[in-house]
Amino acid sequence: MHIVVCIKQVPDSAQIRVHPVTNTIMRQGVPAIVNPYDLFALEEALRLKDQFGGRVTMLCMGPPQAEDALRKCISFGATDAILVTDRAFAGADTLATSYALTAAIRKIHAEQAVDLVFTGKQTIDGDTAQVGPGIAKRLGWNLLTYVSKINEVDLDGKTLTVERRAEGGVQRLQTTLPSLITMLEGTNEMRFATMDDMLRAGRCQIRKWSKDDAGIEDITKIGLKGSPTIVSKVFAPKARSVRAEMQEVGDGTNVNDVCLNLLQKIFTTHPTLEHETVERLSA
């Protein structure tokens, strides 16, 4: 079984700060990590490799330093990794990104036929969830988004049954290989890296593909030129003009007064809220 897992190296958004004056992102000192959602995709791919044998090829588009993210994935047990990196990709939106990744997957597929492509549900920096569906459509492969469980894979019959998160329940879907799966978070737990794999990750060769290596000829489809969306403005969220009406709890003696006061304020300024709450509780 040959599985390709697409990942992205992202800044750890929990540690991002915005410069208070210039409203620009302060990247200094913010660690770059493997997009956490992608790890659920990787673990699921590794489980299939454990079960069926074969290989897991990591694929990432990004600057040269994204190599670190790929090495991390190899330390978890991925077979090998390709970094698609070229200045021509700069400024790509999701449409241009899916174009470049699709070209690379076609190239990988030509080397050794691919059965499944995995991506995470979305990234933590862009949050768009668009690249996975984009790749599937470009490849013309079956798209399975928000997959919570892989029920069955039949390699000989080339079929696949999964559960997909929908609103208010899950869909059980059956489809054929090859397919693209975007994996839901919280569906599995990433394994610990073994010493062998950590050593292998340190010394293995990460293949670096330029746009030409990836077989991209039409440069109007990649980077800024291939991106229909344009960022016209970046700004900080506005502060509310009125600050909260504050009460302070002192030595503990007035807690009751503070709470009663708050309750009165809420219900007198929003009488319908009180009425509705009583209705709901009475029902």
Added chain:
Amino acid sequence: MSDAAKPAMAAAAAAGAAKTAGRSGRSTELPEHLKVYKGVWVFIEHDRGQVHSVSWELMGEARKLADKLGVEVSGVLLGGPADKLEDYAKEAYVYGADHCYLMRDPVLQGYRNEPFTKGLTDLVNQHQPEILLLGATTMGRDLAGSVATTLGTGLTADCTELNIDGRALAATRPTFGGSLLCTIMTLAYRPQMATMRPRTAAMPARDESRSGDIITMELGMIETDIVTKLLAFIPDATSNNINLAYADIIVTAGKGLKNADNCKLVWDLARVLGAEVGATRAVTQAGWLEAERQVGQTGKTVRPKLYIAAGVSGAIQHRVGMEASDVIVAINTDPNAPIFDFAHHGIVGNAMQVLPVLTAAFRSHLDKRIRKVA
């Protein structure tokens, strides 16, 4: 890269869209053949006999955009023989639609990516809307990403605000975990596509006097054309059905509660108010509460009538998910916590000390009222 790299780039360059685009040599002019694209469309999401409320929220936004542009609003309904599409169309008019495009086919019974992508793509190519809006749900995002790629046009996900700038859609969304907002435009391609999360926009007012017409189109697919089969739909057990997005009152636990046991205090207050329990990212990551309860940029967007935040600092990624709440109450020991900058009522104090007293106060007040009703 993708969307995330661009704001920083644009900000660093401090350049307007035109300038950035000019340097790159890409066109920002709308080609002549795309100028005929007119009207604002809303994909009306429904499943098992229910229209998702986000579709009506979007209809309200679509109406505002269309009025600014001087064009009409249309709802798009795809479904199978068992779906009451005509009834949904009537609802769409009440919420602001002028027309509905309707496509009914047995293969459209239950959502599947392949036939829905073909159906919506064909409708767009045939009737040429300038703006197409979808809910940022598991269905809407699956479909929007597929349709945008097939059409080769721009799609902006999870917008918090939609507006018109010139004649183009200006779609604003949080970026970098909500630390910044960016406005994204699709200038040289049509339709301009955007998704919006449930509860980001307010429900529009109903106007029962409104009506409209239906335009039908055939899908032209048969079941054997479609590889993926929908074997079953397994509804969530009601006990797991956490309807945070549409709750009237939410009591949220933050890291200030110190440990998982203290979350009980939040549950107690929620029970007394008939409220849902929410959580910050730190709380769900620590495993104190389920991931489904997370409010914020990477969790749910909520707009309850009353939001009580206990031990919540008010980080920006949390704020973007709840600041549309009617009344925000914050309890925090730190008088300088950011949450007090956007809460309506603040109590500076220890949530573990305040919550039981507040719970008792609400219980005694509401009990009296309930007895009166009974």
